Amino acid sequence: xxxxxxxxxxxxxxxxxxxxxxxxxxxxxxxxxxxxxxxxxxxxxxxxxxxxxxxxxxxxxxxxxxxxxxxxxxxxxxxxxxxxxxxxxxxxxxxxxxxxxxxxxxxxxxxxxxxxxxxxxxxxxxxxxxxxxxxxxxxxxxxxxxxxxxxxxxxxxxxxxxxxxxxxxxxxxxxxxxxxxxxxxxxxxxxxxxxxxxxxxxxxxxxxxxxxxxxxxxxxxxxxxxxxxxxxxxxxxxxxxxxxxxxxxxxxxxxxxxxxxxxxxxxxxxxxxxxxxxxxxxxxxxxxxxxxxxxxxxxxxxxxxxxxxxxxxxxxxxxxxxxxxxxxxxxxxxxxxxxxxxxxxxxxxxxxxxxxxxxxxxxxxxxxxxxxxxxxxxxxxxxxxxxxxxxxxxxxxxxxxxxxxxxxxxxxxxxxxxxxxxxxxxxxxxxxxxxxxxxxxxxxxxxxxxxxxxxxxxxxxxxxxxxxxxxxxxxxxxxxxxxxxxxxxxxxxxxxxxxxxxxxxxxxxxxxxxxxxxxxxxxxxxxxxxxxxxxxxxxxxxxxxxxxxxxxxxxxxxxxxxxxxxxxxxxxxxxxxxxxxxxxxxxxxxxxxxxxxxxxxxxxxxxxxxxxxxxxxxxxxxxxxxxxxxxxxxxxxxxxxxxxxxxxxxxxxxxxxxxxxxxxxxxxxxxxxxxxxxxxxxxxxxxxxxxxxxxxxxxxxxxxxxxxxxxxxxxxxxxxxxxxxxxxxxxxxxxxxxxxxxxxxxxxxxxxxxxxxxxxxxxxxxxxxxxxxxxxxxxxxxxxxxxxxxxxxxxxxxxxxxxxxxxxxxxxxxxxxxxxxxxxxxxxxxxxxxxxx
DNA sequence: AGCACGCCGACT
DNA sequence: GTCGGCGTGCTC
Numbered sequence: 001x002x003x004x005x006x007x008x009x010x011x012x013x014x015x016x017x018x019x020x021x022x023x024x025x026x027x028x029x030x031x032x033x034x035x036x037x038x039x040x041x042x043x044x045x046x047x048x049x050x051x052x053x054x055x056x057x058x059x060x061x062x063x064x065x066x067x068x069x070x071x072x073x074x075x076x077x078x079x080x081x082x083x084x085x086x087x088x089x090x091x092x093x094x095x096x097x098x099x100x101x102x103x104x105x106x107x108x109x110x111x112x113x114x115x116x117x118x119x120x121x122x123x124x125x126x127x128x129x130x131x132x133x134x135x136x137x138x139x140x141x142x143x144x145x146x147x148x149x150x151x152x153x154x155x156x157x158x159x160x161x162x163x164x165x166x167x168x169x170x171x172x173x174x175x176x177x178x179x180x181x182x183x184x185x186x187x188x189x190x191x192x193x194x195x196x197x198x199x200x201x202x203x204x205x206x207x208x209x210x211x212x213x214x215x216x217x218x219x220x221x222x223x224x225x226x227x228x229x230x231x232x233x234x235x236x237x238x239x240x241x242x243x244x245x246x247x248x249x250x251x252x253x254x255x256x257x258x259x260x261x262x263x264x265x266x267x268x269x270x271x272x273x274x275x276x277x278x279x280x281x282x283x284x285x286x287x288x289x290x291x292x293x294x295x296x297x298x299x300x301x302x303x304x305x306x307x308x309x310x311x312x313x314x315x316x317x318x319x320x321x322x323x324x325x326x327x328x329x330x331x332x333x334x335x336x337x338x339x340x341x342x343x344x345x346x347x348x349x350x351x352x353x354x355x356x357x358x359x360x361x362x363x364x365x366x367x368x369x370x371x372x373x374x375x376x377x378x379x380x381x382x383x384x385x386x387x388x389x390x391x392x393x394x395x396x397x398x399x400x401x402x403x404x405x406x407x408x409x410x411x412x413x414x415x416x417x418x419x420x421x422x423x424x425x426x427x428x429x430x431x432x433x434x435x436x437x438x439x440x441x442x443x444x445x446x447x448x449x450x451x452x453x454x455x456x457x458x459x460x461x462x463x464x465x466x467x468x469x470x471x472x473x474x475x476x477x478x479x480x481x482x483x484x485x486x487x488x489x490x491x492x493x494x495x496x497x498x499x500x501x502x503x504x505x506x507x508x509x510x511x512x513x514x515x516x517x518x519x520x521x522x523x524x525x526x527x528x529x530x531x532x533x534x535x536x537x538x539x540x541x542x543x544x545x546x547x548x549x550x551x552x553x554x555x556x557x558x559x560x561x562x563x564x565x566x567x568x569x570x571x572x573x574x575x576x577x578x579x580x581x582x583x584x585x586x587x588x589x590x591x592x593x594x595x596x597x598x599x600x601x602x603x604x605x606x607x608x609x610x611x612x613x614x615x616x617x618x619x620x621x622x623x624x625x626x627x628x629x630x631x632x633x634x635x636x637x638x639x640x641x642x643x644x645x646x647x648x649x650x651x652x653x654x655x656x657x658x659x660x661x662x663x664x665x666x667x668x669x670x671x672x673x674x675x676x677x678x679x680x681x682x683x684x685x686x687x688x689x690x691x692x693x694x695x696x697x698x699x700x701x702x703x704x705x706x707x708x709x710x711x712x713x714x715x716x717x718x719x720x721x722x723x724x725x726x727x728x729x730x731x732x733x734x735x736x737x738x739x740x741x742x743x744x745x746x747x748x749x750x751x752x753x754x755x756x757x758x759x760x761x762x763x764x765x766x767x768x769x770x771x772x773x774x775x776x777x778x779x780x781x782x783x784x785x786x787x788x789x790x791x792x793x794x795x796x797x798x799x800x801x802x803x804x805x806x807x808x809x810x811x812x813x814x815x816x817x818x819x820x821x822x823x824x825x826x827x828x829x830x831x832x833x834x835x836x837x
Numbered sequence: 838a839g840c841a842c843g844c845c846g847a848c849t
Numbered sequence: 850g851t852c853g854g855c856g857t858g859c860t861c
Contacts, residue, residue, distance in 0.1 A: 038861090041841095042840055043839085046838095058861075061861060826857070
């Protein structure tokens with residue numbers, strides 16, 4: 001037999017292995033969907049999944065090159081045909097390899113790989129002097145117990161790349177290596193104590209009592225076991241956890257061991273679930289009957305998040321009662337702590353059967369949930385982030401995509417660049433599972449599909465139905481930054497205008513809290529030289545370094561590069577300049593990040609308690625908890641934050657929301673920037689209004705250099721739907737999504753001229769196949785170099801009503817022709833970003 | 838992705 | 850002359 005495998009790599013070809021007939025393979029039947037371990041390449045071992053089996057060898061491969069399968073990891077198939085179909089669709093649609101999709105779909109705990117173990121050869125005698133680095137390496141090994149380290153551990157201990165020295169020692173025979181599969185997941189094992197089979201009767205037990213007549217402590221322990229078994233009604237066949245029986249006493253552990261020695265007790269090692277819902281069954285509460293989902297896709301478009309949550313809870317309860325599984329996707333796990341109330345209500349709706357699957361859940365738990373789902377069809381609710389769309393839920397009755405407009409549903413940076421909402425829509429279509437999208441500010445795509453009758457709008461959820469005109473009573477004003485500067489009212493280096501300052505003072509006097517939005521991380525986005533006019537850029541990317549005061553360093557937001565703020569300008573060497581007869585540093589921090597705004601606020605309002613919310617303050621679970629403690633303490637007066645504020649529980653008693661620089665939000669070079677800005681501001685307004693029970697008297701102030709921007713006029717109307725309709729007609733004219741399905745093809749390489757010429761050639765090949773009206777020229781993107789990779793971009797468009805197959809075939813064919821025509825194409829990576837955000 | 842092999846510049 | 854960097858090709 002031969003098996004075609006999916007290997008967790010970015011390879012497009014197919015790889016076959018021989019199924020041995022000896023050993024375990026004779027007893028256990030290998031089936032499609034099982035995991036196997038195979039050797040791949042010179043050294044490594046990988047976990048592969050059997051895609052299909054065949055009695056005949058693959059065509060076009062020399063049989064002598066086919067390696068045997070090393071071992072089988074599963075008793076029964078882990079992956080079903082339905083899941084393969086999903087993986088294959090994702091791979092095809094997003095132009096990625098099946099292996100990349102498999103890596104994404106399975107938790108890493110289920111994909112063990114080999115690691116290299118390095119051992120000291122004991123018989124090695126050094127007959128010539130070795131260089132210090134080699135001695136250091138041997139020393140590190142000699143000091144380890146077993147004289148063995150993994151390659152990573154070795155590298156870590158030495159603190160430098162030791163491959164050269166290692167090769168030297170390997171060739172001398174001083175060290176040897178071995179590839180060992182590293183187990184990434186181990187079940188948690190708990191030890192239980194049971195009566196051995198000889199003593200599971202009353203007769204036998206009285207014999208045991210006689211036997212123990214001179215060991216009263218052991219007899220007492222046996223008695224304790226019997227009492228506990230009696231209490232639990234588990235009978236003589238049952239078992240009791242050893243830690244319970246021993247009650248943390250070391251002496252009791254010795255007694256248990258003695259009874260095992262006498263053959264009265266036996267120890268059983270049983271795997272213990274890490275994910276079992278441990279809460280007591282929740283009290284039955286009345287949850288209203290959910291509105292029936294009559295369409296394949298429905299949109300819950302509510303005004304307030306509470307209404308949205310109620311709809312979701314109702315739908316979950318309904319499906320769980322019907323015995324189905326429900327998947328609830330959220331854009332990010334960072335907002336879960338703030339949604340504790342919602343989650344506890346969901347837990348009740350799911351009758352306690354709720355599981356979590358997101359990056360804050362550890363690997364072992366994620367692995368156990370995956371395994372649990374492959375073997376159980378119990379009705380349950382799974383809450384997760386985008387990767388959870390690949391969970392093997394086999395009795396799925398509903399997928400909910402909460403806050404469907406959020407960009408976090410789209411995977412960035414690593415293939416496949418999938419969008420979890422769109423994958424959910426495909427799954428729903430394929431298996432006739434209803435899809436519920438929910439939002440207070442739906443994406444233009446969702447509204448487009450409602451308008452053309454593809455999605456149903458849940459009747460109870462429409463804001464229009466309940467909304468009074470201008471019920472969102474916000475006093476919206478703009479502050480003209482140019483005017484404030486010209487009037488000399490803005491002090492140099494300030495981001496808060498006097499007008500905003502007065503409004504803030506007013507809000508504080510009225511005992512209200514203030515929310516300031518500045519959508520820029522760090523302290524200052526640029527450092528400019530007053531002598532030469534240059535700016536400090538990242539050495540690896542074509543962007544400026546931003547200054548972060550918290551870490552006191554310049555940071556690149558694209559590649560993560562860090563350096564201290566230089567004393568002298570790196571391009572002209574000037575240290576200081578004289579300005580109005582005073583000397584000051586030549587390098588000047590320019591622009592306003594959220595940290596700088598925070599500093600300015602603290603100076604202006606030294607009595608106020610200021611809280612900053614940005615990616616740094618939401619970095620870890622611990623920092624999130626600290627943040628929530630400060631919020632709950634209730635004495636925060638002013639909150640300064642980036643867009644991340646919208647997931648945090650900060651909406652009580654807000655009297656003023658101010659956007660420090662509206663222009664930085666709108667100027668983002670993307671056709672969706674206005675949509676995003678409107679959604680963000682609208683959500684701030686809605687959350688504030690909701691927290692005040694709709695009686696808010698909140699002010700919204702926009703600082704801008706362009707008060708005449710049409711966006712502001714649209715925002716003043718507070719009519720989200722008409723704003724989106726207007727955006728849609730613009731996009732139709734400009735041939736953007738959702739009228740046209742777009743693909744950004746990014747070409748990356750180290751040599752700029754090679755990337756440029758290959759990109760042009762590729763655009764040409766695509767134009768030949770798809771036509772000049774569908775394919776753009778190769779263009780320099782907004783950031784043309786990241787991490788020393790030069791980038792060019794080609795934009796492809798296809799009408800939304802046209803199938804993607806022709807386009808994908810053209811992509812593949814053009815790629816092939818490119819590599820055959822241009823040898824230089826090997827030096828360029830091509831990335832397909834399908835439906836980019 | 839990760840490894841081996843081969844070419845070419847830097848330093849002994 | 851050797852070392853070591855990096856570009857290139859291959860993996861059933």
